Amino acid sequence: MxxxxxxxxxxxxxxxxxxxxxxxxxxxxxxxxxxxxxxxxxxEDHIRARCRQAREAFPDGVAYASKAFLCRAIAELAHEEGMHIDVASGGEMHLALQAGVPADRLVLHGNNKSTAELRYALEQRVHRVVVDSFDELDRIEALVAEGLPAPRVLLRITPGVKANTHEFIQTGQDDSKFGFGVRVGHADRAIERAAASPAIELVGLHAHVGSQVFEVGSFEKVAEVLAGIFARFQAKTGPNARMEELCIGGGLGVAYVEGEADCGIVEWGQAVRRACAAAGISAKITAEPGRSIIAxxxxxxxxxxxxxxxxxxxxxxxxxxxxxxxxxxxxxxxxxxxxxxxxxxxxxxxxxxxxxxxxxxxxxxxxxxxxxxxxxxxxxxxxxxxxxxxxxxxxxxxxxxxxxxxxxxxxxxxxxxxxxxxxxxxxxxx
Missing domain, CATH: 2.40.37.10 (Lyase, Ornithine Decarboxylase; Chain A, domain 1)
Incomplete structure (x- = not known):
């Protein structure tokens, strides 16, 4: 029974x-x-309570990862609760804007953003563009050369951390379609290029290890990997590039069946921020929970x-x-x-x-x-x-x-x- x-x-x-x-x-x-x-x-009040927990967990900035579920009502609610909104396509960006979310509250993601999507984001002056590839850097530089404003950018780093979750929702391992790999040297090359580019305002780094992750240790490993990168580059950045933010992404697991237990958003944030401090990362720590807000x-x-x-x-x-x-x-x-x-x-x-x-x-x-x-x-x-x-x-x-x-x-x-x-x-x- x-x-x-x-x-x-x-x-x-x-x-x-x-x-x-x-x-x-x-x-x-x-x-x-x-x-x-x-x-x-x-x-509805459950969702609002999770948004408030997320803001408590990451007081330096937190975005709702709208890929989990997006409609006008959700976009309006997340904005009312003081969250940014992470959008992963031009369509998600358009819906959020049409719901009345200001562009400067949007963070644009995607491993293969089209020129049209990037143009839309730059025209609207979104809060952050999370850049995922060298080809994307090319596209941004071409758009800025046309006269569009330089975006504020986080570079998505692939830290080589394999989270304990399903293969299809692992994103932080070396073999990934996402981000600039640390072990192959792409992360350092991307930071050097973005920091030197007048078309990009580099403000920090982004890393995401996967979805439905229960082990906080996976996020702690990310902090350890990125600490070295921050240490190498913080002294080198100039007026158009500053390593002031680390976004840890999302992926916190939630319980679906009897016997599962999750750690909670506030506890997750505390653990992540402790790990970053222990690793010597002085940048502000932000995050992008989705599943843990809405599931x-x-x-x-x-x-x-x-x-x-x-x-x-x-x-x-x-x-x-x-x-x-x-x-x-x-x-x-x-x-x-x-x-x-x-x-x-x-x-x-x-x-x-x-x-x-x-x-x-x-x-x-x-x-x-x-x-x-x-x-x-x-x-x-x-x-x-x-x-x-x-x-x-x-x-x-x-x-x-x-x-x-x-x-x-x-x-x-x-x-x-x-x-x-x-x-x-x-x-x-x-």
Whole structure:
């Protein structure tokens, strides 16, 4: 027997006497009836609390990594809470600007920024451009030669630190498409070139070791590697280049299933800043958390459509979503819990495989889920901790419309992204 761990639910979740789940005073089953399923439900005050923790953890500057999940409402919220916003494409930059976020609160990332994206960033005068390659330096210098303003730049350094996470979300090892490698000498060459270029205002370095990292030691190793670089170059920089900032990136892991535990944003920030101080880095320390801001703020609701019990093999429970709204299990083998919001704190003795409606045998959401024994067709079933990299990685595979997204706060619900319709799927057809 296993009851859903309460810590996997959003901060303002509660369970009524008859076992029904509420978030921020809003009945979850009523939301499913009003907005349909699949449905992402976010606890707005949970997100705001994590933003405030991030600002406490990194008082010198912190950005929300919007790739985790971005819409107008999220951009507005993060800005209201005093965070910068890390954007990884021209599209994310455009959305944030259209949401009213000032350009000087945006940090532009990307390992292959186009000339058009860089032009847009320089024209808007974004807060930072995180430069990822020598080709990007070429493009920036060409744009500045046309008369555009020189950007304030962080150079993304690949420190040669292999974080203990899935291969697809490791980014700090030597063999990476990201950044300037330390061991091959690219980092030193990039710093020397950027520091000497009149087209670039070099303000510091950036390093990111990966996503869903639980071991703070990975971040401490980054500080140790970069300390030597700071020591070599701080004395050499001039009026157009100063090593005043180290951005440690994001990647802090969050708990998704029973038995996992995360260290918390504030504790992470304290550990990182201690490690940097111990390594002799006197620059201001900034960060870019995304998953740890948004992941556990949300649950996803599905409707059970088919239950197929194969004796001696397993029970398949098919729902009205799948890999189109949460591809993480297919991409990374990610684990989730399952529960019924009508019986939130009930024992879950029955093992199921939660699968989607797509024409792929690999379309699974939860490989080994637990649910009450009386699960039935028509039930609302939920997976918690789905606020990050679900909607943002989603697709229209099989021409399945994307779900709606709802924020709940103080007993009220507001739709921040409407559900796509079948007609929406024809918008781009010529």
């Amino acid at each position: 296993s009851v859903l761990p309460a810590q996997l639910l959003p901060d303002n979740a509660s369970v009524t006497a008859d076992g029904r789940l509420q978030i921020a005073g809003v009945d979850i089953l009523e939301l499913a009836r009003e907005f349909g399923t699949p449905l992402f439900v976010h606890d 556990s703020s949300a649950i996803t609701l599905y409707t059970v459509g088919t239950i197929k019990d194969i004796p001696g093999v397993r029970t398949y429970v098919s729902v009205d979503g799948g890999m189109s709204d949460n591809p993480r299990p297919v991409l990374y083998g990610s684990g989730y819990e399952t529960f019924l919001p009508r019986a939130t704190d009930a024992d879950r003795p029955k093992t199921i495989r939660l699968v989607g409606k797509h024409c792929e045998s690999g379309d699974l959401l939860v490989r080994e889920g637990l649910v009450p024994a009386d699960i039935r067709v028509g039930d609302i079933i939920s997976t918690p901790v789905t606020g990050a990299y679900g909607y943002s990685l989603g697709s229209n595979y099989n021409k399945v419309p994307r779900p709606a997204v709802v924020f709940v706060k103080d007993g009220q619900a507001r739709q921040v992204i409407r559900r796509e319709t079948w007609d929406d799927l024809l918008r781009l057809d010529c």
